[in-house]
Amino acid sequence: MKRRIGIYLTACLAALSVQVAGGSSQAAPAPAADPVAVAxxxxxxxxxxxxxxxxxxxxxxxxxxxxxxxxxxxxxxxxxxxxxxxxxxxxxxxxxxxxxxxxxxxxxxxxxANEGGLAVDVRPRIDKDRAVAIARSQLSTVDNVEGATLSVLARGHGKLVYETVVTGTRNGEPSRLHVFVDARTGVVEDLVDDVRAGTGTSEWNGPNPLTIDTSNNSTVDDTRPGLRCVDYSTNQPFTKSSNSFGNGQATSKETGCVDVLWSTQKQWDMLKNWLGRNGIDGNGRGVTVKVGLNAVNAYWTGQQIEIGHNNANQWIASMDVVGHEHGHAIDQYTPGGAGREAGLGEATGDIFGALTEAYANEPSPWDTPDYLVGESVNLVGRGPIRNMANPQAVSGHPNCWSSAIPGTEVHAAAGPLNHWFYLLAEGSKNSPTCDGSTIPAGIGIQAAGRVYYNAMLLKTSSMTHFKYRVATLTAAKNLDPTCKQYNVVKAAWNAISVPAQSGEPSCTSVPVDDFSLALNPASGTVQAGGSTTATVNTSTVAGNPHTVALTASGQPAGVSVSITPSSVTSGQSATLNVSTTASVAPGTYPITVKGVGGANTHSVTYTLIVGGQPPTNDFALAVSPDSGTVQPGGTTTTTVATTVTSGQSQKVTLTATGLPAGATATFDPATVAAGESAKLTIATSASTPAGEHRITVTGRGADATHSATYTLTVGGQPPTNDFAVTLTPTSGTVQAGGSTTTTVGTTTTAGSPQKVSFTATGLPTGATATFTPQSVESGESSTLTLATTSATPQGTYTITVTATGADTTHTATYTLTVQGNGGGGCGTLPAWNATTSYVPNDEVSHNSHKWKSTWYSTGAEPGAPGSWAVWQDLGAC
Structure with a gap:
């Protein structure tokens, strides 16, 4: 049963009262068109x-x-x-x-994050095991290793790397490290740590009474899936029959969990009501928070939050800490992931802590809305840790951006961005500017948070302070057509010495005419001497329809390109005409189509593929139907037909490319003779993204290759939450009566974390399986103990571990070898069996002795296998 718990506070957190939450549901009218699908x-x-x-x-x-x-x-x-x-x-x-x-x-x-133009040899010279070994060496201790994915690192024209994620400790601190190892040389090209350290304020909130949402009399909030607070040492939530939590003492981990739920629930509501975000991960889910870390700090590990203590051994699970650490999670769960330039991630955490304080709006003497970080927790006995209004005043952190910031310690480097946010929200009345300018009034913390959050949704993995300037100006322009917010955003960046950037948007209160540009299709294939066409589509995206001049460039010698007409009114279309001469070498050529309309210029890329000389034997390829619609997890079929167009029939091998994630393509048969047909089945998974996907079906013959396009539309259901399960180690050996253990690891592979419970099947007689804990949040681990008895038969057994989540179920297998049944500790020798036929030199165990056959035998005799005459006693074992 889900309840709302009223929590009354004294000096810390004290008694509780229970309020049962009620409510009603009302069906919302279905929209005429799904804006998510349209977007x-x-x-x-x-x-x-x-x-x-x-x-x-x-x-x-x-x-x-x-x-x-x-x-x-x-x-x-x-x-x-x-x-x-x-x-x-x-x-x-x-x-x-x-x-x-x-x-x-x-x-x-x-x-x-980059402009493309990659050119990489994708053949690795070292294997995955070597890459994993190099990755493991980057940590002091390693608890878990997640694969080695062959990838391309976008630097210059690209580098082939293995990406491996290792979890453990580095320099005494927790780490979840992405290691990028050059797949040709073994050099570590880059390191990215998901773990983010942070600090916060007090444990106390108010005024009385506080109410928090719990479920089943425990510190779990099922009204906000994935949100739970657990004891760091047991990994389990606090549970009480009274459904009352907290003892009024700041040193109580249970009281810490009360603060975690209160703060997170306020932050969750702030995200919804102020920013329009659904939960911490954006898909309606939260994360696990552990209270009890033995460190004067708190961390976001990339999968969960860990709350430590201050120098007075008080758990620092208050509004600033919880809001800050969840800010790291939100940073990871928005495009581009967590910022890598120093200061961006820590400032993002501080901004979300300040937003949560402002939304909760607690009165004095509780954690009132402000721009101080750590003012109440007194982490190390020196009061506030950071001051967003004037970073230099408290900690000596820089107020202004400079070229030294990217190399500054991450918490100190948060100063400029924190200062920018304060100036944007409140103006410069109580905050010095770096250029001596004055910002008479800010736009308010709610509007400032909205600008910053929408800029986060424009993030890429290469984010910098400069790029955040461009992103926040773009967000302000999109959010406020009057340009008032844009002007303050710009003034705040200038005030912390972040200079203007090329490509940043301008903004006027009068809409500026603007347009979009698209090609259909975006590529074409011709033989040398042939020609092809595409449609250039334009549309008006701002202001009024206006003239757009169209040009093309980048075509090689022997290729001519024209656009008819050469200018259109935005909203109209033109035809791209491409023709080649017989001398054009086979290859792939990008052609840039540019549109200039008023003050705006946009471009798209058309990919021209020129084949060799027309083959003597040739064929045509077509798919019918050429499109299909499925829901995630569904399948669809089409017919791939081939026709001989010249010469003789040839063997044609069929393949498909451009499949969306989680989808597979199967041809039946996979090879046909030109003139025959095959059935193409496209199967999607629950994680296949919604939208329209263009799949290229290619037929490769001995003399010619042709392609056709199949358009797969996947329905707009959100991706299913999914996870993977692993066992480490995957096998073990015990004597009958003994036990062994293995670690059951889980990893979130799609969507958000979910609760996962474990069972084991395939156990031999007398054996038991115990999981500690029985269930975890995906991303966490459990210990499986396999215990046998003296009656457990000797042999090798495959045990299936089943992990069951809310949305999916996965299995992993463990090989258990039991020794000594009937063999008295005779190692891996098989026990003698009366029904087995033996030949000379066979060895068995029986009655705690080793025996060797000297002849052919079956059947039992007392005291020894078979007959005394044909078995040699090799002695006790």
């Missing part, structure tokens, strides 16, 4: 065309990963569609991108 489709078209910042080489593709909602809740919806780049099918680390649209599907902005 995703528009963004997919932009990504496929290589629009503006999404420029890409011929071997690069964008795979959609998530759609985030921003804007102003209840007034203006904006959508941010996040993509990951691939190169020849491999993930590109640092190749991520974001497309911003409005609810009508108009593309407002495109950002990318």
């Amino acid at each position: 995703a489709a528009a963004a997919d078209r932009a990504a496929a065309s290589g629009l503006d910042a999404l420029a890409k080489g011929p071997d690069e593709q964008f795979q959609r990963r998530a759609v985030h909602k921003g804007g102003v809740p209840g007034r203006k919806d904006l959508y941010y569609v996040a993509y990951e780049r691939t190169y020849k099918g491999l993930p590109v680390v640092g190749g991520d991108a974001v497309v911003a649209t409005d609810a009508a599907g108009k593309v407002l902005d495109t950002v990318a």
Whole structure:
């Protein structure tokens, strides 16, 4: 049963009263069109065309990963569609991108971590085991290792690397380290740690009474899935029959969990009501918080929050700490992940702590809204840790950005961005500026938080203070057409000495005419001497329809390109005409199509593929139907038909590329003779992203290769939460009557963490399996103890460990070898069996002795296997 608990406080946290929450549900009218699907489709078209910042080489593709909602809740919806780049099918680390649209599907902005143009040899020279060994060496102690994924690191023209995630400790502190090892040389190219350290304020909140949401008389909030507070030492939530928690003592971990739930629930509501975000991860889920870390600090580990203590041994689970650490989680769960330039991540945590304090609006003497960090917890006996209004005043941290910031310690480096946020929210009345300027009034903390959050939704993995300037100006322009917020955002950046950047938007109160550009199709294949066409589509995204001049560039010698007409009114289309001469060498050529309209310029990329000389034997390829729609987890089929167009029939091998994540393609048969047909079955998984996906079906013959496009539309259901389960080690040996253990590890692979419970099957007679704990949150581990008895038969057994979550179930197998049954400790010798036929030199165990056969025998005799005459006693064992 879910209840709301009233918690009354004295000097710390004291007695509780119970209030049963009630409510009613009301069906909402279905919208005429799903704006998420509209936004995703528009963004997919932009990504496929290589629009503006999404420029890409011929071997690069964008795979959609998530759609985030921003804007102003209840007034203006904006959508941010996040993509990951691939190169020849491999993930590109640092190749991520974001497309911003409005609810009508108009593309407002495109950002990318890099500009494409990768050229990488994807053949590794070292194997995965070597890469894992190198990755493990980066930590002092290693608790868990997650694979070695062959990837491309987006530096220059790219480097082939293995990405391995190792969890453990580094320099005495927890670490979840992404290690990027050059797949050709073994050199460590980059290190990225998910763990973020932070600090906070007091344990006490008020005024009386406080109310928190709990479930089943425990410190778990099932009204906010995934949110639970546990004891660090047991990994279990606090449970009481009285449903009352906290003893009024700041040294109580149970009291710490009360503060965790109170603060997180306030932050959750702030995210919803002020920013329009659904939960900590954006998909309606929270994370586990552990109270009891033996450190004067708190951490976001990349999977959970760990709360430590101050120098007075008081648990620091208050508004600042919990809000700050959840800020790290939100940073990770928005496009681009956690910021890597010094100061960005810590300032983001401080900003979300300040936003949560402002939303909770507790009166004095509790944790009142302010821009101080750690003012009540007195972490090390020196009062506040940071002051966002004047970072230099408390800790000597820099108020202003300089070229030294990227090399500054991360907490000190948070000063400039914290200072910028304060100036944006409150103005410069109580805060000195770096350039001597005056900002008469800020836009308020709620509006400032909205600008910063929408800028976070434009993040990429290459984020810097400079890029945050561009992103926040873009967000302010999109949120407020009057440009008032834009002007204060700009003044605040100037006031902390972050200079103007090329490409940052301008803003006037009169709408500026702007347009979008797209190609259909975005590529074409011709033989040398042939020609092809594509449609250049334009649309008006701001202001009024206006003239757009169209040009093309980048084509090689022997290729001519024209656009008819050469200029259109935004909203109209033109035709791209491409023709080649017989002398054009076979290859892939990117052609840039540019549109200039008023003060704005946009470009897209058309990929021209020129084949060799027309083959003597040739065929055509077609799919019918050429499109299909499925829900995630469903399948669809189409017919792939081939026709001989010249010469003789040839063997044609069929393949499919461009499949979305989690989808597979199967041809029946996979090879046909030109003139025959095959059945193509496309199967999706629950994690396959919604949207329109263009799949290329290719037929390769001995003399010719042809392709056709199949459009797969996956319904707009949100991705299923999923996880993986592993055993470490995967096998063990015991004597009958003994026991062994293995670690059951879980990892969240899609969506958000979920509760996972464990069972084991396939146990031999007399054996038992015990999991400690019986259930975990995905991302956590359990210990499996396998115990045998003296009656457990000798042998090798495959034990299946089943992990059952709310959405999915997975299994892993463990090989258990039991020795000594009937053999008295005779190692791996098989026990003698009366029904087995033996030959000379066979060895068995029986009655605690080793026996060797000297002849052919079966059947039992007292005291020895078979007959005394044919068995040699090798002695006791």
